[in-house]
Amino acid sequence: MRLTKLVGLAAGIGAWVLTTTSVPAAETNVAVAANFTDAAKEIAAAFKAKTGHEAVLSFGTSGQFYTQITQGAPFQVLLSADDARPIKLIEDGLAVADSRFTYATGKLVLWSKTPGLVKGDETLKAASFSKLSICNPAAAPYGAAAVQAMKALKIYETLQPKLVEGATITQAYQFVETGNAELGFVALSQLTGPETGSRWLVPQELYSPIRQDAVLLKSGAGNEAATGFIAFLRGPEARAIILKYGYALDGQS
Amino acid sequence: MGGLSSDLWQSVRLTIELAAITTVILLLIGTPIAWWLARSRAWWKEIVSTVIALPLVLPPTVLGFYLLLTLGPNGPGGWVAGLWGGRTLAFTFEGLVFGSVLYAMPFVVQPIRNAFAAIGDRPLEVAATLRASPLRAFWTVAIPLARPGFLAGAVLGFAHTVGEFGLVLMIGGNIPGRTKVLSVAIFDFVEASQWREANILAGGMVIFAFAVILTMTLIEKRGIRR
Numbered sequence: 192m193r194l195t196k197l198v199g200l201a202a203g204i205g206a207w208v209l210t211t212t213s214v215p216a217a218e219t220n221v222a223v224a225a226n227f228t229d230a231a232k233e234i235a236a237a238f239k240a241k242t243g244h245e246a247v248l249s250f251g252t253s254g255q256f257y258t259q260i261t262q263g264a265p266f267q268v269l270l271s272a273d274d275a276r277p278i279k280l281i282e283d284g285l286a287v288a289d290s291r292f293t294y295a296t297g298k299l300v301l302w303s304k305t306p307g308l309v310k311g312d313e314t315l316k317a318a319s320f321s322k323l324s325i326c327n328p329a330a331a332p333y334g335a336a337a338v339q340a341m342k343a344l345k346i347y348e349t350l351q352p353k354l355v356e357g358a359t360i361t362q363a364y365q366f367v368e369t370g371n372a373e374l375g376f377v378a379l380s381q382l383t384g385p386e387t388g389s390r391w392l393v394p395q396e397l398y399s400p401i402r403q404d405a406v407l408l409k410s411g412a413g414n415e416a417a418t419g420f421i422a423f424l425r426g427p428e429a430r431a432i433i434l435k436y437g438y439a440l441d442g443q444s
Numbered sequence: 445m446g447g448l449s450s451d452l453w454q455s456v457r458l459t460i461e462l463a464a465i466t467t468v469i470l471l472l473i474g475t476p477i478a479w480w481l482a483r484s485r486a487w488w489k490e491i492v493s494t495v496i497a498l499p500l501v502l503p504p505t506v507l508g509f510y511l512l513l514t515l516g517p518n519g520p521g522g523w524v525a526g527l528w529g530g531r532t533l534a535f536t537f538e539g540l541v542f543g544s545v546l547y548a549m550p551f552v553v554q555p556i557r558n559a560f561a562a563i564g565d566r567p568l569e570v571a572a573t574l575r576a577s578p579l580r581a582f583w584t585v586a587i588p589l590a591r592p593g594f595l596a597g598a599v600l601g602f603a604h605t606v607g608e609f610g611l612v613l614m615i616g617g618n619i620p621g622r623t624k625v626l627s628v629a630i631f632d633f634v635e636a637s638q639w640r641e642a643n644i645l646a647g648g649m650v651i652f653a654f655a656v657i658l659t660m661t662l663i664e665k666r667g668i669r670r
Contacts, residue, residue, distance in 0.1 A: 252635060254635035254636055254637065255634075255635050257637065258634055258635065258637060321530065321531050321532075322531065322532070322535060322617075324617070327618060327632065327635065329632060329635065329636035330632070330635035330636055354619070355535045355617030355618070355619060356617055356618035356619070357617070357618075358613055358618070358631070358635075362614075365512075366534075366617065369512050369513060369516050369518075370516050370517045370518055370522075370532070371512060371515070371516045371517070371531075371532045371534040371535065371617075372532075372535075372617075373531070
């Protein structure tokens with residue numbers, strides 16, 4: 192019993208020494224759209240366990256990252272919340288053209304911490320709340336999708352005075368979480384914890400699909416960790432994590 | 445310039461309003477505090493002074509986080525908002541004023557306190573021998589003598605409120621005409637790649653900051669010459 196433990200420990204140490212010495216671990220800086228925060232952390236951990244490479248994650252809005260990358264920000268990979276900005280980066284000559292792919296399709300949810308408050312689109316139509324939180328539609332795709340959905344329901348004009356904007360989807364979530372807004376449009380990926388409050392999964396026909404594209408930036412083309420991370424993101428382990436966080440994968444809806 | 449969004453000018457007007465109201469409130473409540481700090485011999489006055497000075501050192505996000513909780517429906521702010529049927533003081537102009545007053549207080553109280561302290565006991569004693577009541581001495585002797593301190597405090601308080609960003613971002617909710625102030629508008633324009641608008645506002649801020657610091661220096665110089 193003791194011996195097997197010791198052997199196991201020795202084997203473990205041996206494997207650790209082998210992996211750390213045979214593969215020189217590289218590091219890459221990845222810019223991640225805020226809605227993908229939790230999933231990205233889990234993927235980066237799995238990526239490290241498998242390859243030994245370190246993906247250092249920064250979280251923010253796609254708009255902010257786009258601006259920063261055009262000004263030479265030290266990122267090698269961008270996991271955007273839309274497809275427009277990765278395409279723009281390729282046009283700008285800052286990203287590798289054939290590296291772009293949709294790693295996840297986002298789902299919009301209307302969410303409240305109060306059980307029973309959100310019943311469906313009738314909750315929005317009744318408008319018996321004082322604050323509805325969304326994220327900045329100009330900079331964050333989930334904000335734009337929320338506006339699109341409200342316009343499709345023809346209630347945007349009436350709801351506009353009640354809207355409060357977070358700079359990121361994380362902040363939109365936080366406004367609801369702290370109770371400052373009764374409800375808000377958030378990403379389904381943010382609601383993977385224990386089911387609390389009430390929610391309505393906004394039907395896909397009310398907004399165009401939130402295609403979240405990843406792209407390898409030119410500065411990362413020679414970085415083993417960066418190319419490795421993009422490849423890992425396409426692989427089965429990463430896809431399983433992405434599905435678990437409530438995203439759809441390319442080709443499904 | 446006529447083609448620019450009304451959004452832009454709205455945020456300029458809102459910022460000036462916020463800074464002006466904040467400055468007036470700070471002069472009203474900051475003056476007695478500064479007077480007390482300058483004259484009192486209470487052992488705990490430096491503790492009060494330290495509490496007031498905290499925003500100088502704390503990141504705005506600390507204040508923003510606590511304000512988000514205290515202004516919200518589960519904090520005292522929610523109770524106050526309930527007086528006129530609201531749920532929360534976050535996302536309101538009043539909430540921003542409250543946050544700005546806390547945040548800019550050291551910039552107003554400190555110069556006034558220093559100016560009061562610099563007067564010393566003598567002029568007030570002289571006033572007393574001329575049978576001026578303490579209140580009259582305060583109005584006719586202390587306040588005029590501390591004028592440079594008031595000017596400096598007002599200018600700094602105003603300027604600091606105009607320049608505040610992190611706090612407003614966290615409790616404002618980015619509502620045009622109510623909480624979307626200049627610094628947040630610049631952030632928004634940059635995020636949306638609208639660099640022309642960002643340039644106009646940011647350039648304006650540089651000129652404004654230059655004017656403020658120059659004014660401050662001139663006020664200080666005049667204070668010394670007297």
